[in-house]
Amino acid sequence: MTTPMLTKNQSLVFDVLTKAEAPLSAYTILDKLRDQGFRAPLQVYRALDKLLEYGVVHRLESINSFVACAHPNEDCHSHGLVAFAICESCGQVIEFHDHEVDHRLMDWLKSQKFKAEKSTIEIRGHCANCAA
Amino acid sequence: MTTPMLTKNQSLVFDVLTKAEAPLSAYTILDKLRDQGFRAPLQVYRALDKLLEYGVVHRLESINSFVACAHPNEDCHSHGLVAFAICESCGQVIEFHDHEVDHRLMDWLKSQKFKAEKSTIEIRGHCANCAA
DNA sequence: TTGCACACGTTATAGCATAACGCAATTGAT
């Protein structure tokens, strides 16, 4: 999908996520944007919905948080799965793709005649810096 | 892990999940157990915590729900990843394992010196019955 | 002009999860 011009609210939310060093919850984003006039959760969620739709932001299901896409210009998102390694100490997220994993999963789903629409691959643990 | 004797509350929650044909949210479980004396969410969450610890129940992060393990007697859980295909029409969940996927992901994590602790692989879509 | 699509703002509500307190039963050492 080609990303259209972002609206004011969408830009504000996207900027906050881009500058963050770890994924943020919707309410944390709200707090960071109160000075720019944000007052209600819906202002954040509506912006996030669009940013997710455009593929420039990912939702991390296992921690109810959002993160800016680390590879916005690669086309992997359109034909492959995205995976995340999430450090539970420092919060850092590594976004990665593996076509071998994609194909294995897709083949399995195909063998079950299961029609995949959205996928979630998230590994929680400790990054190289934080590992004991 | 060898599963110890379940307490009364744990058994009630486990039975509800075992009989269900789709994953259940904690509050849905609570409603189903009001007749057996359940009154508060914590009664459910505390039982679920133990059942998750024993590995007889899985949590589906992407839909905030819980499901009984479909392969309670296989040892895959101890050394491999578990994946779920979740039908968004009928709610049915297929739990599966793929060692090839496991190894690919584990190799990648190892290459990053990332120490994995918990994993989530969930594919949402439509099962063979529900696909248009 | 009229109708539609879209972004936005606000209030209220729904849904998911845990904190903090106290009590009772069990266990295991002293």
Place this chain on the structure above:
DNA sequence: ATCAATTGCGTTATGCTATAACGTGTGCAA
């Protein structure tokens, strides 16, 4: 037997996450 530690349980209150429902304004095309 007694004490301390652990575990499960019940209750109340609270916090976090997400959406429903209403109304406003703006731009654009028929």
